[in-house]
Amino acid sequence: MVASTESPETSGTAEERRPVVVVQDLHVEYRVFATGKRATEADRGGLLRRAKRTRTVHALKGISFTAYENDSIGVIGSNGSGKSTLMRAITGLTPATRGAIYASSRPSMLGVGAALIKPLSGQRNVILGGLALGFSKAEIEERYEEIVDFAGIRPFIDLPMRTYSSGMTARLKFAIATIRNHEILIVDEALAVGDRKFRKRSEQRIREIRDNAGTVFLVSHSMQSIRDTCNRVIWIEKGELMMDGDPDEVIAAYEETR
Ligand SMILES: Nc1ncnc2c1ncn2[C@@H]1O[C@H](COP(=O)(O)OP(=O)(O)OP(=O)(O)O)[C@@H](O)[C@H]1O
Ligand SMILES: [Mg+2]
Structure with missing residues (x-):
């Protein structure tokens, strides 16, 4: 087994718990074309010449940690620090x-990009989403009312999803995705657009998944959501792991740098 890189206070009973995700010295580099405008005197008629060159963005620089079952890990860090890349x-x-x-x-x-079909109604999307998760039509019908109630968008369920607000869309996505019990669930900012009431409901759902031996990663800029949901926090800055441990300690250290 791979050696754990956590600090002793977070591992606690880790020895008896089952490792679910092991990340070892992870580096991610993006190669991108940078297009710079080069306006020189040689440009005839004031036309801008575009110079194409590749640039490498080193988004993650050697991240290591082990996630165990029943871990609910908050992932924090400034914009562009590498959280979504890690997920x-x-x-x-x-x-x-x-x-x-x-x-x-x-x-x-469970991300912003989950596949729902905008011109179709919420109702049709519940069915399609359920099928995509591997449920039969009968099983989806059985859960239909619960999904709609959880999303809290009943008056709009027969309208095309393109008419939904971003919060309504996020609620429906979350409601569909969490009908299945996920062993490893990653939530990247999906709760951010929901209102307070929905946020509380989805946090409760995340805790249930975790209690069912699931492992949850929650990327959020809301320290309140992280505190209410997570037993452990990973802080990433400029692609490096700054801290991994108790939510209160890590959040306090993070907030001190802001
Ligand atoms: N598809 C991509 N191509 C090139 N560079 C990318 C790509 N996705 C992310 N990056 C770069 O990688 C770095 C990390 O981005 P990432 O999206 O992982 O940050 P983040 O921590 O999720 O930020 P935020 O809090 O804003 O969501 C940034 O410098 C970003 O510009
Ligand atoms: Mg992100």
């Missing part, structure tokens, strides 16, 4: 440039 790497959407990631099952990402 996408864990789900396998973004390849590692160096290092390794081991997961005991395929993580599900």
